[in-house]
Amino acid sequence: MTPPPARKRRRTSSKTSTWSIPQLEEWGLSRFQQRLLAVIASVAGVLVAAVVLTFVIGSMGNDFVPERATAAAISTQPRPDAYKGWVSPKLFAPIAQSKADPTPLTLKDVFAEKVLKEGRITLKLAGTKLDADCSAAIWGQALTDRLVQAGCTQAVRGVYAAADGRHVAQYTLLNLRDTASADALVQSLTTMHRGGWARPLESDRARFPAGGHTEASGHAMGHYVGLVWIGRADGAEPGARDDFVSLSLAVRGAEKAVFRRVVAAGSGTAP
Structure with missing residues (x-):
């Protein structure tokens, strides 16, 4: 008697949300x-x-530059999950060129206010750093090359912790050659942020958790670029209690230093 044919085993497949090459x-x-x-x-x-x-x-457009950093570096370096760039508004025309605003940035100038507030968000400054070599403040070869092309002379970073311990934020201000360079940078970061971004400042009071969800935006302001980087302290995605709009606006309080330079350039006085 002929035995019944053996049943074929179904192959199962598995999926993972972190799939990548x-x-x-x-x-x-x-x-x-x-x-x-x-x-x-x-x-x-x-x-x-x-x-x-x-x-x-x-x-992806002519502004896309293939990232030459190693795959290992890309996978371990913190970077935002979402990014939006904004070109410079007309009100920053007085500082369209760095030669119209030659006074170097200082930590005291940019981070004069130790506490920033917006709505129910209160941020406390937890650490600052100024680098004359912009490559020291960022990672990623394509971004490094872009900053060289843009004539970057200073990178100023400040990291903040929310008063309730729920959020963390970092603001990076880059001093570039002109508005054209600033606009090009914030636009190119739409794709380039995946392979290059600002280095997080080390602080015991404020830290971006490894692998956590973060969001960012880039703002051209004359010959400056401000990079906003925000997230929850526990790395989770924002929920109903997380007002990332107010969080972003709060950390942008550091931009008051740039507005003071617009006024100074328009009146012909040093900031």
């Missing part, structure tokens, strides 16, 4: 774009995938 991550592709390329490669072959890869990178 280091090389594609290094080039600045999002995880969705990485998955798309992997599917195309499995269906149509490597040649077609290569063509599509060229198209996807090209569609």
Whole structure:
């Protein structure tokens, strides 16, 4: 008697939300774009995938610069999960050129206020640092190259802790050559932030947790760029109790130093 045929075992598949390919991550592709390329490669072959890869990178715009930092560095360096850039408003026209605003930034100038408030958010300054070498304040080769091209002469950072211990924020102010350089930087960071960002300041009172969810924005102001970086102290995504809008506005209180320079440049006096 012939035995019944053996049943084939079904193969199970597993998914993970952290799926990524280091090389594609290094080039600045999002995880969705990485998955798309992997599917195309499995269906149509490597040649077609290569063509599509060229198209996807090209569609990011001329400002996209492939990140040359190692995959290991990219995976371990803190960076924001979301970013939005804003070009310089017309009110900063008096300081469109650094030569119109030659006085160097100081920590006392930028972080004169130790406590910043907005709505129910209260931030307390937990640490500051000024670097004449802008590359010391950031990571990522593409971003380093961009700052060299922009004539960056100073990077000023300040990290804040919320009074209730719930949030952490960092503000970085970059002193560049002109408005065109500042506008180009905040726009290029739309993709470049995946492979390069400001280094977090070390502080016992305020720290971005490794692997935690953070959000950021870049603001061109004449020849300056302000980088806002915010998140929950526990690294979780924002919930109903987390007012990230007020948190962002609070940390931007450091920009009062830039507004003082606009007034000084317009009146012909030193800040």
